[in-house]
Amino acid sequence: MRILLLIVIGITGGVIGGMGMGGGTLLIPLLTLAAGIEQHAAQSINLIAFIPMSVVALIIHVKNKLVDGKYLLWVALPAVAASVPASLLIRRLGGKILSRFFGGFLILLGGYQFASIIVSKVREYRAAHKNEKNRLYKNVYK
Amino acid sequence: MKKAAERSVKIGGGALIGFVNGFFGGGGGMLCVPLLEKILDEPTKKAHATAILIILPISIASAVTYIASGYFSFFDTLITGAGVIAGGIAGALLLKKLPPRAVGVIFAAMMIAVGARLAFF
Numbered sequence: 084m085r086i087l088l089l090i091v092i093g094i095t096g097g098v099i100g101g102m103g104m105g106g107g108t109l110l111i112p113l114l115t116l117a118a119g120i121e122q123h124a125a126q127s128i129n130l131i132a133f134i135p136m137s138v139v140a141l142i143i144h145v146k147n148k149l150v151d152g153k154y155l156l157w158v159a160l161p162a163v164a165a166s167v168p169a170s171l172l173i174r175r176l177g178g179k180i181l182s183r184f185f186g187g188f189l190i191l192l193g194g195y196q197f198a199s200i201i202v203s204k205v206r207e208y209r210a211a212h213k214n215e216k217n218r219l220y221k222n223v224y225k
Numbered sequence: 226m227k228k229a230a231e232r233s234v235k236i237g238g239g240a241l242i243g244f245v246n247g248f249f250g251g252g253g254g255m256l257c258v259p260l261l262e263k264i265l266d267e268p269t270k271k272a273h274a275t276a277i278l279i280i281l282p283i284s285i286a287s288a289v290t291y292i293a294s295g296y297f298s299f300f301d302t303l304i305t306g307a308g309v310i311a312g313g314i315a316g317a318l319l320l321k322k323l324p325p326r327a328v329g330v331i332f333a334a335m336m337i338a339v340g341a342r343l344a345f346f
Contacts, residue, residue, distance in 0.1 A: 086304055089301060089305045090304060090307065090308040091308065092305060093304065093306065093307060093310075093311070094308040094315070095308075095312060096305075096308070096309055096312060097308060097309035097311060097314075098312040098313070098315050098319065099312075099316060099332065100309065100312070100313055101312060101313035101314065101317040101318075101320070102317070102320045102325075103258075103273050103320070104329070105251070105252060105254050105255040106309070106312075106316075107251025107252060108251060108252050108255060109332075109335065109336070111250060112339045112342075115343075116339070116342070116343075120301065123294075123296040124297075125250070126249060126250025126291070126296070127288070127291040127292070127296040127297055127298075128298070128302045128306075129250050130250045130251065130284050130288040130291060131288050131297075131306065132305050133251070133284065133309060134281070134284055135306065135310060136309060136310055136313040137277050137280065137281045137284065140277055141274075141277045141278060141281060144274035144278075149270055149271050149273075150271075150274045150275050150277075151267070151271060151275045151278075154235070154261070154275055154278070154279060155279075157232055157235040157239065158236075158238065158239035158242075158279055159239065159278065159282055159283070161235075161237075161239035161240045162243030162246070162279055162282075162283050163283055163286050164240070164243065165241070165242075165243035165247065166246055166247035166283045166286050167247065167287070167290055168244075168247075169243065169245070169246075169247030169248040169287075170247040170248070170286075170287045170291055170294075171290060171294070172247075172248060182343050183344050186339070186340045186341065186342065186345070187340065187344045188249055188340070189343065189344075190336070190337055190340035190341060191340075192255050192336055193332075193333045193335075193336030194337065195259075196332065196333035196336065197330070197333045197334075199259075200326055200329050200330060200333065203326075204326070
């Protein structure tokens, strides 16, 4: 039963991750809330579970020439340097408090996603509207 | 953007992404894509692809640290990981068939609901 639950949770997280929308942000709460796994352990599962998929995706993207190596030095290097102390810092936190932090992080991400969808919708609407106006002027001053 | 300013943005953004991804065991990609796309002006597809290149080494470094700290369950990771791979393939195929904005709205609502559940209860 537990195996089945973990597979279903994995597939759900994988589908969202495969769509490029951060599957991990949903996989972790599914593991804690639905499968009762402790927060630190759930985060560890997420980190490891997405590595094979990322490797495959990266190979495909490199073949399609979509990957830019110029960010390795100035973005990836400081990122790796910051990730290790952050990973050590959670040793000092209990599962409950880490889970609350994670909840706050999810709210921020969800809010940002909502805002960016609204912004792109408004931009699209404006662009369409502008064309309409231009057409109207053209018709009037033909 | 001036070169020095751009470099500070890259280093600062990278450090933030790394910290968040290590602290929460994920979510770095959700910050990395907007950094590349909105701030450093990369096209959407390239931003998504390059984000994986940046997140992968962070995830490996964090995973090693987590395992060293004892946060590791071989069985749970293996089973969930198998599901993730199957789901990942399905997700990549589905992406072409679903309206991305509708999916984005549903996903955002889910994140806020789950986030509130975790943060406040």
